[in-house]
Amino acid sequence: MKTLHDHYDVLVAGGGQAxxxxxxxxxxxxxxxxLLEGAPRxxxxxNTRHTRNLRPLHIGPLSVLSGTYDEAEYWEDLLRVTKGKTNEKLARMTLRKSAEAVSWLEQRGVQFQPPLGGTLHLGRTNAFFMGGGKQLLNALYRHAEKLGIEVHYDAMVTAIEIENGTFKRLHVGDHVISANAFVAAAGGFEANVEWLKEAWGDIAENFLIRGTPYNRGGLLRLLLDHGAQQIGEPNQCHAVAIDGRAPKFDGGICTRVDCVSLGVVVNENAERFYDEGEDFWPKRYAIWGRLVADQPNQVAHVIIDQKSKGGFMPPVFPATTANSIDELARKIGLDADILxxxxxxxxxxxxPGAFDHTTLDGLCTNGLAVNKTNWARPIDQPPYSAYSLRPGITFTYLGVEVTEKAAMKMADGSLSPNIFAAGEIMAGNVLGQGYLAGIGMTIGNVFGRIAGSEAADYALNR
Structure with missing residues (x-):
């Protein structure tokens, strides 16, 4: 790799949205x-390639969102999924600044689709990109090219030089580049299975990485080794239950199985282990990867009947089907009598009750060791369908601590004057645990704008 210059005002590592x-x-x-992108072009x-939407605060309907989603409701949703493990100051700032995200992107060529209907319950809370994450990326890369931003691919950072918390230069192989300011936006370490095993133990070998294989945490490790203050826990992540037939890496969002709330989930012992109807799916889908990880051999199966067909976004792989529970059990390798x-x-x-998947309908079970609290209907209408599940890791929450100006904190209590962070590499400041559909992209959007602005101000006025 050879850059046009040896020195820049602002150097950015990471070519995702943030x-x-x-x-x-x-x-x-x-x-x-x-901008240095570690992956090939x-x-x-x-992980922006695999996304579909972001979650913005808005008062009143927009062309791409229905109704109102205000700060109070947004904060309540975030607090519920994180169970309070969040920096409230940074989180509330993120929610407020998310109100600008849609218009900012639209002004730079990103297109959105009309509000989403159906059972995902996201038309009011999440703005969906027309053409998904790749369209968003293509639009932003086109805009970056018009601005004269120099972009390099296959440009993984291999070393970094920091003196007293101040960025000096970095290395991409043998090539050395310096800058007045540096923005770290190179993601987490989810594709580094050995690092995952440090946190999870040997069961991490059975995890599938639904995100990019290029997020191995190289830059994150370099920053931590050079005195950055760590935020988050190594075993906290966006972990989704995905189809067990998905590839080891890069399966993306199409491998997610979205019918859990419509059926029952059993482990390899053919036993249920958690409430499938605890809350709306976008507020609970990200806990299921961790739940499956706790089951024998990190495998589970979601079972639905004919009533649920067409009520969810179908995954990329077809279900295993049978005309009886006995036959279905044999097909998916479970004990037929127990199932x-x-x-x-x-x-x-x-x-008794009325089923309504658009609301918390209270249609429940009673008397079971694990009751289902909403959307509980008998599994009694053949043909029956099953999807096998495995934990799918999207991104990790261990990262670097930042301020409201995206400045990176150092372990000695000081602030780096010219290192800023955005995206998954700092998402643990907002997401201590759990996940809320679309908020990863929201964090990347908000802190990307802040980090770029602060880095430019420092570089041009030093």
């Missing part, structure tokens, strides 16, 4: 910017 936005904001302020964009009893006990425990 890094791109930081680079664009800095360039729009007049800075000379270079075909795979540029990190039949599990289903029969569940069916007998279903209470």
């Amino acid at each position: 890094g791109l936005i930081a680079a664009i904001v800095a360039a729009e302020k007049g800075a000379k910017v270079c 075909t795979y540029r964009g990190g 039949q009893k599990t289903i029969a006990d569940f069916n007998a425990a279903v209470q």
Whole structure:
């Protein structure tokens, strides 16, 4: 790799949404910017390639969102999924600044689709990109090119030089690049299975990495080794239950199985282990990867009947189907007698009520060791369908601690004057645990804009 210059005003590592936005904001302020993307051009964009939406605060309906989603409700949703493990000051700032996200992106060529209907319950809370994450990336890269931002692919940072908390230069192989300010936006370490095993033990070998294989945490490790203050726990992550037939890496969002709330989930012992109807799916889907990880061999199966067909977004792989529970059990390798009893006990425990998947309908079971609190209907209408599940890791929450100006904190209590962070590499400041659909992209958008602005201000006024 050979850059046009040896020194830049602002140097950005990471070519996903957060890094791109930081680079664009800095360039729009007049800075000379270079962006380093560790992946090949075909795979540029990190986990942004796999996303579909972001979650913005808004008062009143927009062209891409229905109704109102105000700070009070947004904060309550975030507090519920994180169970209070969040920096309230940074989190509330993120929610407020998310109100600008849609218009900021639209002004730079990103297109959105009309509000989403159906059972995902997201038309009011989440703005969906027309064409998904790749369209968003392509639009932002086109805009970056117009601004003269220098972009390099296959440009993984291999070393970094920091003196007394101040960024000096970095290495991409033998090539050395310096800058007045540096933005770290190179993601977490989810594709580094050995690092995952340090946190999870040997069961991490059975995890599938639904995100990019290029997020191995190289830059994060370099920053921590050079005195950055760590935020988050190594075993906290966005962990989703995905189809067990998904590839080891890079399966993306299409491998997610979204019918859990419509059926029952059993482990390899053919036994249920958690409430499938605890809350709306976008507020609970990200706990299921961790739940499955706690089951024998990190495997589970979601079972639905004909009533639920067409009520959820179908995954990329077809279900295993059968005309009886006995036949279905044999097809998916479960004990038929135990599965039949599990289903029969569940069916007998279903209470009277009206099913309504657009609300917390209270249609529940009673008397089971694990009751289902909403959307409980008997599994009694063949053909029956099963999807096998495995833990799918999207991104990790261990990262670097930052301020409201995206400045990186050092372990000695000082602030780096010229190192800023955005995206998954600092998401643990807001997400101590749990996940809320679309908030990863919201964090990347908000802190990308802040980091780019602050980096440019420092670089141009030092």
